Amino acid sequence: MRDLEHAQTTADRAYTQDRSVWIGEWHTHPSSRPVPSAQDTATYRQLLDDPELAFHSFIAVILSPRTSHWHMTAWACRNDVITRVPVHTLPEQVGYQ
DSSP: OOOHHHHHHHHHHHHHHHOOOOOEEEEEOTTSOSSOOHHHHHHHHHHHHOTTTOOSEEEEEEEEEOSSSEEEEEEEEETTEEEEEOOOOOOSOOOOO
16 A cells, blocks of 8 residues: 555655656566556556546556566556557666766
8 A cells, every 4th residue: 555645755855856756656567468457457547536646647667577687568547548658768788977
């Protein structure tokens, strides 16, 4: 269960520091594809229906392991529609200067 007070405090602190904004949720599917399950869609519906959260939409990210990397998908959740959205990734190795 979400600790709303803690989440709000963390989000407020991040916004004060650098204007970061909480835009969604993430979790893993360790043994299945990174596609919303029935449990996920029920959770998304609860989040959208919660008047205290007052979400009109949000992004859900799901990660699942592959042999040598993680596979990630993102889903836009709004009203009764969940839509897969493109995820752009960085190269596996990034040099620092």
